[in-house]
Each structure stands twice: as C-alpha cells, then as structure tokens.
Amino acid sequence: MDGEQVTMLREVLATTGWLERTREFARALRVSARTPGGLMLVGTPAEEPWHLAAHLDDESRLAALPGLAPTLVRWAPPPGAPAHLAVGLERLEAARRGETLFVVAEGEAPVPLLERVDDARRTGAVILSLDGGDRELRGLAHEALSVPAADPLVTFDGAQHLVSAAAADAGSAAARGRTGLRARLARVLETISGPVVD
Template identity: 65%
Template sequence: MDAASVTFLREVLSSAWVEGTRRLGRALRSTRSPGGLLVVGTPGEDPWHLAAHLDDEARLSGLDQLRPTLVRWAPPPGAPPHLSIGLERIAAARRGETLLVVAEEQAPAPLLERVDDARRTGTTIVALDGGDPELEGLAHEALAVPPTAPLSFDAAQHLVSLAAGEEPRRRGLRERLARLADLVTGPRVPD
C-alpha cells in the first residue's frame, strides 16, 4: 500500500479509527532506544511486513527508536541476524522497551504468558489484534480490528506504521480556544 492510498484511507475512515491508529503510533514512539521496539506475531504469522514499514518510518522520520526488532517463534537456522531473533528476546525485555503484539487471530496461551512476563518487567505492551480480550487485557494500548471492521487488518497495520512516524500534531491557540468554546457553548453552526 503506497502513501497516497494510506492517506486516502484515513480520509474515508471515521475519526475513531484514525485516532485509534494514531494512539497506537504514539505508544510506539515512546520506546526509548533503537532495538527496544519488539514486534512479535503468532506462531503461524510473523509480522515482518509491519516491521519493514516501521523500519521505513524510522528512517524517514529520523526516529531511531522506531527501528523494530522482529521477534520470531522459530527463526530458521542460518537466517540473517535481523531475522534470527527468537522468543528469548521477549524474556529479556525491560522498562523503556515496547512489545508490539500483532495477532489477527486469538493469541495462543504461550504468547499471552510471555506478554504477561514482559509486562511485569516494566515493558510497555501494545496490541494490534482481531478482537482478543485476553491480549487486550494485558496491553497498555490496544486496537482491535475485528473481521467486521471497515478496514482490513493489513490496512490497519499500514495506518499504525504511518502514525508512528508522524510528528505529533500540536493544536494552535486559536484551535484550542475554539474547541474550548465548543465544549462550553456547543458546536458552532456555519452561517
């Protein structure tokens, strides 16, 4: 999916979906150091595509902390170093690091146990899932993309990676005052 397609998708989606992907992107930006953003999937699905997009966003935005570490369930023997990191890396996760769990299907018990252990060490847990209440219960930030969502799980991954690389938008004084006025008096109706 190219940048123009992702931008178009943002324009046609409801603001709740766009804000959800931005919330996850902000959570990923809070990782303190390069290599501290761990990305793991389920035994049957390595989220290499999302990891590649996060690596691109790290390069384009200059945010080295977004450079992900892809954690794999069963790295093949002889894999290149960046593709040979196994589940033991989750056990070594610590405060200041972020574990992004990408699971379109329900997370298996061994993954949930590892996520719980990482959370206990102070690792920030972020989940992009298909609607898994157990995984979401362990996550500090989560976005569920069930099969009935107005976007595909793949599209949600693209939106999250784009949001991670974005500079957080700061509201100007005029915009903040207008929002405050709306809260006090109700929204303005155009003439």
C-alpha cells in the same frame, strides 16, 4: 499499499473515528519506543508481522526516529538466518523496563504467547497490541487497538499501514518544523560551534 493509498484510506476514514484511534495508538507506540533496539515486534506462530516490521523500519529511517525500528521476534528462526531474522523468543525473556513489546495478532493469541507477554509486562516492558479483538491479549496490553474482522471500513492489513504511518508523523513534522527564529538561531550556533542537538 503505498503512501498514496494510505492517504486515500485516511480521507475515507476521516469522519469515522478510526484515524483518532489509530493516532492515539501510534502516539503510545512512538512515546514508548524511544530507545534504539528497544522495540520488539512479535506475532503468532502462524503469522509473523513481517510487513509491519518493514514499514516501521522504513518510517523510522524517513522520520529520523531510530526507536521505531523494530526487532522482529520469531517463533522458530531457521539456522543460518541473517542476524535481523534470527531473533528468537529468548529476546522476549530478556525484556526489561524501558523496552516495548508490540504484539500483532489478528486471530486469538496462543497461550504460550500470552504467557510471554505477561512475563515481559511483569519485568517492566510496555505492552502494545494490535489485535482482532482478543480479550486476553487486550487485558495484558497497556495500549491496544482492535480491528474486528467484521469491520467494514478497515482490514487488519490496512490498520497496520495506518499505525506505521501515524507513528512517524510527529517525527516527520518535527524534522520539517525547525523554522523561524529557532531554526535561524540553530544555524548561527552551528557555524560557531558545530551542530546543535535538540
């Protein structure tokens, strides 16, 4: 799904309440994932969220929001995998306050995943879930977005695209939004003393 398809999907969903729910969830993701390297993305043993990881990484770069670049946590990384594909479950065991664990599980989350999520929550990590309606997983999450299989409007894959695009929206707006007096003042100050950081 490319940017044009996401835009079309947004137009179709404009009056359904889906966009508001997605934006609210994406806002929670953006607010909690501010620290570079602090966002962990994990799926189930049968389904790792590669696609969402790639989209969040792209949106992170394009919107200048380094905290949105996720660490993909894998259940069984193969020996010799590149560093960004070799992060195993021990990363969840090291989760701490100030970090975010984003769980993506279209089906029912297995007990070992729920146990690790519970442990991460107890150590202070923020838990987010994009799920297919798993009540136990939702019960552990600080913020959850459920996509029931029977939903006629949004597929689980479509919801992932909406979340990644919405998570970066505010960052893109902030990057574009330095206009008017504030932007002119920043340019003047840059010529005098170097770049100004917001």
